[in-house]
Amino acid sequence: xxxxxxxxxAHSIVEASPxxxxxxxxxxxxYAVITILPLLWIVATAFKSQSxxxxxxxxxxFEPTLEGYVNLFTVRxxxxxxxxxxxxxxxxxxxxxxxxxxxxxxxxxKVVPRFVNSLIIGFGSTFLxxxxxxxxxxxxxxFRIPLADDLLFFILSTRMMxxxxxxxxxxxxxxxxxxxxxxxxxxxxxxxxxVSLAVWLLKGFIDEIPREYEEAALVDGxxxxxxxxxxxxxxxxxxxxxxxxxxLIFSWNEYAFAVLLTSGEAQxxxxxxxxxxxxxxxxxxxxxxxxxxxxxxIVMFTVLLRKHLLRGITFGAVRK
Amino acid sequence: MTxxxxxxxxxxxxxxxxxxxxxxxxxxxxxDRTIAWLFVAPTIALLLAINIFPLIWxxxxxxxxxxxxxSYLPLRFVGLDNFRDILTDEDVWFRLQTTAQFVISSVAxxxxxxxxxxxxxxxxxRGHSFWTTIIxxxxxxxxxxxxxxxxxxxxxxxxxxxxxISLFTGAPPSSFSMxxxxxxxxxxxxxxxxxxxxxxxxLICLAGLRSIPDYIYxxxxxxxxxxxxxxxxxxxxxTVPFLMLAVLFRAIENFKMFDMVNLLTSGGPGSTTELVxxxxxxxxxxxxxxxxxxxxxxxxxxxxxxxxxxxxxxLNKVKQR
Numbered sequence: 031x032x033x034x035x036x037x038x039x040a041h042s043i044v045e046a047s048p049x050x051x052x053x054x055x056x057x058x059x060x061y062a063v064i065t066i067l068p069l070l071w072i073v074a075t076a077f078k079s080q081s082x083x084x085x086x087x088x089x090x091x092f093e094p095t096l097e098g099y100v101n102l103f104t105v106r107x108x109x110x111x112x113x114x115x116x117x118x119x120x121x122x123x124x125x126x127x128x129x130x131x132x133x134x135x136x137x138x139x140k141v142v143p144r145f146v147n148s149l150i151i152g153f154g155s156t157f158l159x160x161x162x163x164x165x166x167x168x169x170x171x172x173f174r175i176p177l178a179d180d181l182l183f184f185i186l187s188t189r190m191m192x193x194x195x196x197x198x199x200x201x202x203x204x205x206x207x208x209x210x211x212x213x214x215x216x217x218x219x220x221x222x223x224x225v226s227l228a229v230w231l232l233k234g235f236i237d238e239i240p241r242e243y244e245e246a247a248l249v250d251g252x253x254x255x256x257x258x259x260x261x262x263x264x265x266x267x268x269x270x271x272x273x274x275x276x277x278l279i280f281s282w283n284e285y286a287f288a289v290l291l292t293s294g295e296a297q298x299x300x301x302x303x304x305x306x307x308x309x310x311x312x313x314x315x316x317x318x319x320x321x322x323x324x325x326x327x328i329v330m331f332t333v334l335l336r337k338h339l340l341r342g343i344t345f346g347a348v349r350k
Numbered sequence: 351m352t353x354x355x356x357x358x359x360x361x362x363x364x365x366x367x368x369x370x371x372x373x374x375x376x377x378x379x380x381x382d383r384t385i386a387w388l389f390v391a392p393t394i395a396l397l398l399a400i401n402i403f404p405l406i407w408x409x410x411x412x413x414x415x416x417x418x419x420x421s422y423l424p425l426r427f428v429g430l431d432n433f434r435d436i437l438t439d440e441d442v443w444f445r446l447q448t449t450a451q452f453v454i455s456s457v458a459x460x461x462x463x464x465x466x467x468x469x470x471x472x473x474x475x476r477g478h479s480f481w482t483t484i485i486x487x488x489x490x491x492x493x494x495x496x497x498x499x500x501x502x503x504x505x506x507x508x509x510x511x512x513x514x515i516s517l518f519t520g521a522p523p524s525s526f527s528m529x530x531x532x533x534x535x536x537x538x539x540x541x542x543x544x545x546x547x548x549x550x551x552x553l554i555c556l557a558g559l560r561s562i563p564d565y566i567y568x569x570x571x572x573x574x575x576x577x578x579x580x581x582x583x584x585x586x587x588x589t590v591p592f593l594m595l596a597v598l599f600r601a602i603e604n605f606k607m608f609d610m611v612n613l614l615t616s617g618g619p620g621s622t623t624e625l626v627x628x629x630x631x632x633x634x635x636x637x638x639x640x641x642x643x644x645x646x647x648x649x650x651x652x653x654x655x656x657x658x659x660x661x662x663x664x665l666n667k668v669k670q671r
Binding site: 198289 | 382387
């Protein structure tokens with residue numbers, strides 16, 4: 031950091047003056063802090079007790095508790111203090127925590143199966159979309175395909191439909207095929223949505239790999255497929271990884287299809303989180319705990335993807 | 351160096367010269383033409399099965415009276431009745447108006463905030479990369495989850511938002527409700543959408559700003575052009591293509607908006623924030639008027655598609671200047 035600061039010459043015309051920089055940094059940091067506050071509030075709410083979460087005035091300082099997380103993972107029943115007194119002493123810290131509220135753990139909640147659904151559907155659709163997308167992108171990049179422009183535009187245009195509109199015929203079709211509320215159905219649907227992004231992004235990445243590498247391999251007696259596997263794919267690995275993360279984020283975050291086409295078996299996290307109910311309405315600490323767990327991987331991916339973010343969000347239209 | 355790619359692919363090195371002679375390649379395995387089709391076919395097949403076939407089915411349904419909650423009724427072809435009903439329905443026009451207001455005000459606000467932030471970050475102050483990443487976080491989150499947790503933040507009695515406002519203005523925090531009041535709710539969805547997506551515009555604008563070569567500013571400086579003049583004659587015109595791309599993407603996405611608003615206000619209070627996607631969901635998945643909603647979905651699709659096409663053409667004209 032200091033090295034960068036000293037490197038910039040004081041007389042540079044294009045470089046902003048120190049005062050302009052200080053002004054800019056002040057405003058940007060202010061915006062960043064304001065923008066991150068809602069997220070921090072949610073992370074904090076996850077560690078509040080039910081009464082602290084809905085206290086007025088809103089509590090900034092509170093005694094942290096893991097109740098929210100315990101409530102997220104369990105189903106509890108209310109019991110009389112007499113009944114609880116008669117029970118054998120609590121075996122675990124979370125048993126103890128729950129009993130303080132005159133409750134007993136009745137079993138695990140549905141959060142783990144929902145989380146597993148999110149993982150299976152996310153990774154399944156990402157794998158398929160990236161696999162299909164790599165093949166198609168390679169073909170579009172390297173071969174003369176009749177009507178290539180129209181096909182590419184067709185692939186992109188499938189993304190312009192409002193999801194609610196797409197869901198209407200998909201709902202009817204899946205009813206006929208018994209795919210409603212199945213993981214397979216959701217994987218196929220998300221693959222179809224993601225493959226358009228994958229083709230466009232990967233075509234950009236493969237276009238950037240010099241053709242001479244493969245040509246040399248072909249001259250050396252490789253077949254096309256061997257050249258693809260041994261020369262192109264290793265070069266495209268970063269691009270493929272970035273594309274995969276973008277597909278994964280989409281499937282992970284998707285709500286409209288999930289809420290309209292799943293209800294139990296194949297439900298993912300986004301439609302599940304808002305309906306974590308406690309006694310007398312939404313159990314905010316548990317909702318906040320679920321949100322926190324759900325968002326952590328996204329934050330990590332954002333940091334990882336930072337370099338390719340621009341490309342991913344514009345379908346490869348803007349490159350750096 | 352940053353570039354915007356043209357939608358036409360003439361400039362992209364996809365048009366290949368044959369590497370070796372056709373005969374030579376045959377010896378080494380499948381011909382290029384076979385491989386090309388083998389590689390493209392699965393993707394096209396998937397899209398045909400999941401997107402195009404249902405779309406055609408939906409077009410057929412849009413001419414029927416199908417209602418899934420009354421499936422005992424005989425399926426009847428009603429011609430263009432559904433389309434006539436929709437286009438003469440005042441409510442539909444009202445939803446479209448609500449949607450247009452939402453799209454225009456949120457995109458405008460995002461352009462102002464996003465472009466402003468990009469200008470500031472482009473001054474490359476110390477630590478700008480870290481703060482940029484922080485600012486980018488909201489747009490990576492799930493819109494549904496965002497809509498959900500903002501309902502907590504905006505709760506009149508317990509939410510920190512109303513509390514902060516009351517600290518500054520003195521108005522009691524439970525005297526107003528951001529999501530429950532007809533006058534405020536349309537602005538609330540714009541506010542949350544901007545919180546989420548201003549970074550998107552910022553990121554694209556930043557790429558635009560960085561694509562301007564330094565020597566142009568140096569030349570302007572030699573000509574003693576004022577900072578103000580430099581902004582209007584260099585910075586802005588050279589960022590416009592990027593800005594328009596951002597506007598195109600945001601406008602399409604916001605026209606389709608369902609998830610965040612559905613969880614934040616679910617179209618309410620009354621129908622103040624009932625965007626056209628939410629209204630489509632109600633027709634299709636609550637009233638189960640499948641024929642009617644298929645027709646509405648087709649009208650929406652044609653609208654997005656048409657608007658996007660016109661916009662892309664304008665965008666290309668701007669870039670050619």
